[in-house]
Amino acid sequence: MGCVTSTSISPNSAAPVVSRPNVVAVGTIVWLGSEVMFFAGLFAIYFTLRSTSPGLWGAETEKLNVSWALGNTIILVLSSVTCQFGVFAAERLQGRKTGGAFNLAKWGMAEWFLLSYALGAIFVCGQIVEYANLVHDGVAISSNAYGSAFYLTTGFHAMHVTGGLIAFLLTIGRAFAVKKFGHKEATTAIVVSYYWHFVDVVWIGLFLVIYILK
């Protein structure tokens, strides 16, 4: 019988039962790892073009409105904070508010995510205003290497933020659609927050490279 490889009939209690890590959370993190490498490509484009045409960079970065972008950055970082409060609410399985509209301690996941959505939407609108001003100053995606690098990096980031906004809406919708807010809905909220924090950190990197380092 030494060569038989079928599973044993008698239950073996050698391995204690453990609550496994959430497969959705682990999978989301692995996917975000691939997103790190996607943005690595964009950063590589930016740095390479910057090193090949330093004169162009010197002239074009003068046109950037750094204080406007700083305000936008602060709004995006704040949205990450409110998003995390939404996760805390989801972890105590509270989908919606139990108190008044302005009683922050009683807010549920839906209210915090709605606030994060509003802040994220302000960020995207701020980006659009900035793009409009830059195009007015002659920096367009097809005008030169700087324009291409600038709009590709910030544009792909803005598309990620927009995707996050849609994810926020779908997550809030689940909190309203479900009969009883459970661990599945909490998992949705947690992985959306992972994505949102990731996009936030990428923006901090982009802000430091594009607006501070120039």
Place this chain on the structure above:
Amino acid sequence: MRANSILFWILAVFFALSAAGYTFWAWIYYDGKIEWVGTVALILSAILGVFLAFFLGRTAKGFGGVLPEDRLDANIDDGDPEIGHFSPWSWWPFFLGGAVGIMALGLAVGVWIAFIGVPILLVALVGWVYEYYRGYFAR
């Protein structure tokens, strides 16, 4: 899970050392210029390793215990727990993929086709996300 975390820490250290070595080598080869593509790619590969190693390490600490697949004395059926809700079958991913296909076709051939794809995409996305929130299998 601890072993997975350690493996990614090793990868992170390897990529960090590679980034330093590559940058220095290119710096000598190109007379004091940095070759940005490889440098950025290797540094962010190191960050990728740190990112996964940190998360897996934290998760391993968080649930406290050893997974059956990490034990030499575990049986196959020890690793057969409840791991979440999976749809047994669904038509929505098919429609979602079709809608994205129509949108991509629109971008390639004529933008007007994409305007047909977008509404289908919205319907398919909402249908997929809320499939188990309405109807017979609503939770």
